[in-house]
Amino acid sequence: MLDxxxxxxxxxxxxxxxxxxVRQETMPAGHFFPPHRHDWxxxxxxxSGVLVVDLIGxxxxxxxxxxxxxxxxxxxxxxxxxxxxLKSLYLDAGYQGxxxxxxxxxxxxxxxxxxxxxxxxxxxxxxxxGYENNLVQLLLRTLERLERNDRYLPWPVSExxxxxxxxxxxxxxxxxxSEQLAAGxxxxxxxxxxxxxxxxxxxxxxxxLQLRLMQAIELLNTGQSITAIALELxxxxxxxxxxxxxxxxxxxxxxxxxxx
Numbered sequence: 001m002l003d004x005x006x007x008x009x010x011x012x013x014x015x016x017x018x019x020x021x022v023r024q025e026t027m028p029a030g031h032f033f034p035p036h037r038h039d040w041x042x043x044x045x046x047x048s049g050v051l052v053v054d055l056i057g058x059x060x061x062x063x064x065x066x067x068x069x070x071x072x073x074x075x076x077x078x079x080x081x082x083x084x085x086l087k088s089l090y091l092d093a094g095y096q097g098x099x100x101x102x103x104x105x106x107x108x109x110x111x112x113x114x115x116x117x118x119x120x121x122x123x124x125x126x127x128x129x130g131y132e133n134n135l136v137q138l139l140l141r142t143l144e145r146l147e148r149n150d151r152y153l154p155w156p157v158s159e160x161x162x163x164x165x166x167x168x169x170x171x172x173x174x175x176x177x178s179e180q181l182a183a184g185x186x187x188x189x190x191x192x193x194x195x196x197x198x199x200x201x202x203x204x205x206x207x208x209l210q211l212r213l214m215q216a217i218e219l220l221n222t223g224q225s226i227t228a229i230a231l232e233l234x235x236x237x238x239x240x241x242x243x244x245x246x247x248x249x250x251x252x253x254x255x256x257x258x259x260x
Contacts, residue, residue: 016040018128020136021090022120032079041091041098042070043143045108045116049084050218053077055103057199059153059169061214062105063221066149069104076103082222087116097144106146115139153210156199160185168208172215173234178204213248216241217256226253 027049035054044051045067053060053068054077062068070076072093098104119132119139126132156162164181168174176184181204182192196204212233219229230241245253 014039016090016092017125018136019092019095020119020140021124022116022122023088023090024120025086025088027078027080027084027086029081029083031083033077035075035077037073037075038070038090039072040093041072041095042074043089043091043106044068044070044078045087045089046080046084047087047113047117048221049080049082050221051084051086052079052081052218053103054079054155057155057157058103059155059214060103060105061153061218063217065108067106067108067146069098069100069106071098071101071103074103081218087120089116089119091140095140097140105149105152106143107149109142109146112139112142112146115142151210151213153207153214154200154202156196158195158199161196161199165207168211169215172212173232175234209244212244216245216253220253220257229253 044053044062046062046064048064050064051060051062051068053062053070056075060068115135115138119136122132122136126136156165164185178192179189182189185192187195193203196202196207200207202210215233216229219232224232226242227238230238233241235241242252245251245256249256251259
C-alpha cells in the first residue's frame with residue numbers, strides 16, 4: 001500500500017498506482033488549485049457544490065449532475081466559490097474509452113455517481129483481481145456511455161476583454177449596459193461586439209446571459225432562496241429570473257433544485 005505522503009504528492013508522481021486512482025477532498029469556500037496539467041487523464045466531479053474549471057479560453061461551471069473530462073496534458077485551474085466535495089478520478093494515459101482530445105462535460109447518471117462513491121472508498125493499491133477491479137472496469141465502461149453536454153462559457157484572450165469578463169463575473173449584479181461597457185474600454189459598441197464575437201463566438205449580450213445561467217446553477221446549489229439569487233444576479237425581482245431560467249432549461253429554478 002502507498003504511504004500517505006505518496007498519496008498526497010500527486011503532482012510529482014511519475015505514474016498512477018492503478019489504472020484508476022480516486023482522490024477525494026473537501027474544498028472550502030473560495031479555494032482554488034492554480035493552473036496545472038497531468039500526465040494522465042482526469043475526470044473532475046463534485047458530489048456537492050459547483051466547480052469552476054478554467055481552461056485556456058473557456059470557463060466551465062460543473063454542478064453535481066455533471067463531470068468534466070480533462071484529457072492528458074490539458075492545462076486547467078479549479079475553483080469553488082461556495083465550497084465543494086471533490087472526487088478526482090485519474091485514469092492511466094493508455095485509457096482510450098473517451099477519445100476526445102479536448103475537455104468534455106458529461107452528464108452523471110445515478111449509477112455512475114454510486115460507482116464513483118464506491119470506488120472512492122477503495123485502498124489506493126486495491127487488488128487487481130476480484131470485486132474492486134470488477135467495479136472499476138464497470139465504472140470505466142459506464143464512463144464511455146455518458147451523455148455529453150456542450151454548455152460552457154467561452155472566455156476571450158485579449159487582456160482588456162479578459163479583465164472585462166472577470167469583472168462581470170465578480171460583479172454578477174452589474175446593471176451596466178453594453179454601451180457603458182464599451183465606453184469604459186474607449187471603443188464603440190460595434191467595435192466591442194465585433195471583437196467579442198471574434199474571440200468568443202457570441203455577442204456580449206449572449207455571453208452575459210450565459211454567465212447568468214452558469215452563476216444561477218452555482219447559486220442554486222447553495223441554500224439561498226430564489227429571491228436572494230435573483231437579486232444577486234441583478235434582477236429587480238424573482239419573476240424575470242424565473243422566466244429566463246425556464247426558457248433556457250425547461251424547468252423553473254425551484255423545480256431544478258427539487259430535482260437535484
